[in-house]
Amino acid sequence: MEHSSRALSRRRLLASVAAMPILAASADGRSISGTLPWSPFAGEPPRPVNPLGWYFFTPGEAAAVEAIVDRLIPADHLSPGGKDCGCAIFIDRQLAGSFGQSSRLYTGGPFMPGLATQGYQGDLTPAGRYRLGLRALNDHTNTAYKKDFRALTGEQQDAVLAGLDGGKITLKLRPGFNTKQFFELVLQNTMEGFFADPLYGGNKNMASWKMIGFPGARYDYRDHIGKHNQPYPLGPVSIYGEA
């Protein structure tokens, strides 16, 4: 997610309200009185990702993630595969941003092993978990197959992913971050990329929305709410107007 525009918009907002005489004398520059503040261009639209290059992954990591997302979401008659849909690009951009850095989360110590009901208690950010997990994945496949994950056959890749998912393969990770957690993180982020608005880099051409029949950003169904059990006649649109 891009947030640089937030600071800009806030500066604009403050600059515009600071110029208004209706503002009360302010304790600290955020005081509003006598007006409903509004200024043009104060919104914070999302910025579509640049589809070129890798921001976080090394080339080897990128190849592994492209291979993973293409097995989690294989190409078939229903949709293109995860790689062609941009899921790896999506994950890369997420890891390079606030999600990857846990910048919104509580990251204070001490770090202690927790109960399942207490959620993730490790000290690694998502970016750190991918870096460690992808390295451990290749360590595993080099031991088992003498190859990096990306060089395995599709069937072998499926077998490895099923092993991570089902607990039959244990990667060498670290306390507070286990193999199952790594797999769940990758699966969750892959699905986010596949089903999110295309502006984030995945779901290219709204492939997933077309696949399931989700109309995307349309925002108004008053003409169809009363048409019970009838197919919705329109295809999806995206936030930036792709249709």
Next chain:
Amino acid sequence: MAKLLPRKDAVIIGLGWTGSIMAQQLTDAGLNVVAIERGPWRDTATDFNIAYMQDELRYAVRKDLFLQPHVEAMTMRNDMRQTALPMRDYGSFLPGHGVGGAGVHWNGQTWRFWDSDFSIRTHLTQRYGAAKLKNLQLQDWGVTWNEIEHSFDTFEYLCGVSGKAGNLKGRLQPGGNVFESPRSREYPNPPLKMPYTSTLFAQKMTELGYHPFPLPSSNLSQAYVNPLGIRMGQCSYCGFCERFGCGNYSKASAQTTILPVLMKKPNFELRTECEVLKVNLMPDGKMAKSVTYIGADGVEYEQPGDVVLICAYGLMNVRLMMLSKIGTQYDPATGKGTLGRNYCYQTSAGARMMFEGKHLNPFIGAGALGQVVDDFNGDAFDHSKLDFVGGAGVACNVSNGRPIGNRPTLPGSPRWGAKWKQATVDGYNNSMGIGSQGSSYPVRENYLDLDPTYTDRHGRPLLRITFDFPDNDVAMSNYMSDQMEKMVRPFNAKFAAVSRLKKGWNSVPYQSTHNTGGAVMGGDPKTSAVNKYLQSWDVPNVFVIGASAFAHNAGMNPTGTVGALAFWAADAITTQYLKSPGALVPA
């Protein structure tokens, strides 16, 4: 040293639903009011922009509008023998942040608790005998239905709630909720149009002999001008409601119902991005003199005021009272103390049905769009042969078909790969759910206090939640699952499964942002932190407004009752307290 600012008549902490209501009422009474809000200014056109609000990743998954844990987290554990650890990301519940608070991204389900809730101990004891309550710390709220009905009415007309009355002054109304307590007049707007699944649910429940009715909704069925003269729009069933601000001005929030009037008043001032650290008391601890906050510039300020209104999210109200030493910490070992007592949550289960060849169109939804049966809610049914008290509303609510979070597949389907894709396609338009939203009753061992280890960015202790589902509530919820087993039968679904609640509250998957109690209202200062007017027993120029005052939680969404309590407390302040400042109820 904090910079001392000029005195105000009233200082409000937090400008969400309750803060906005209090500010509106107190400025109308002529007071000079300042509201101090931790988060940013937010309004519809700029922050809930209709051009890009329909962004599931940003708002529903990355939670752009919510309180971020790095600003304030909480620790949790299931029982006192465990070590509480911080919820490093919010999951089970999602507090709000910024102007409008959680009222920005709520669903709009706008309920009235019942007369039997406000007098719950008296009611249940009379009907079943005191032994029925076992170890539950159920207690009357101090306020009665007849006293507070008017405040519910005021809040509903402020919001423009769309619904159908079931009990008008004691006369039952077919098609409405016949189990509700008597109301003085009809809802301000008619019910929303119903989607297919909710219509089907209402038909099946009627055939079973139950009494379905439209979920009372602050998503508006038609354009509306509220009593403050603020114009609201018609809900477009967009499917981006909970977790999102409304781009249509059709979901009630402080932004769409109060702020356009409040913000223009010369006797109101809002300071955003200012975090209150504590309420300062006089040396004898019996009166508040000011609040200390850190401004957006990082400087500490001291804002004196004659009255202090704590109007943050309920859990944060409790924490701020603890940090300010307003009241005595509750001790589960002795049962003494009131601050942190009677923390409750919500006790829910659900059923999922799958069909073939349907067009259920889950994306046509709204936060409070559906049909409900209350035949098994509260004390609407006889508990004399049952081993629990309380109940749940059972609803078929169609809120969204947003695909990152909502793409059910037949149980047993893989979670990835080619077969997962086919199962996802088959399930998306063929799946419907119903849910039981159950009461949560207080027990001695569920409580709030300050964490001994973890601190926030200012070095203050985090709030610690010690909670698990009490045996009474687990039994109640499982009884509801039994009822749902019977309810799904007539649908003849290809597949149906009913979930059953187990002990071990998990803080990770989303459940409900209906955290209640911790600074409860009541008639006895030994068991309540605030009196029936939400005035602190200990520091009478402090009022604490929010779901923190709930003495228990019912099987209904809390916001309607939160709004009513705010109007109720505001009336007490303007008609009683201002004339004669001091304790409104003798301790």
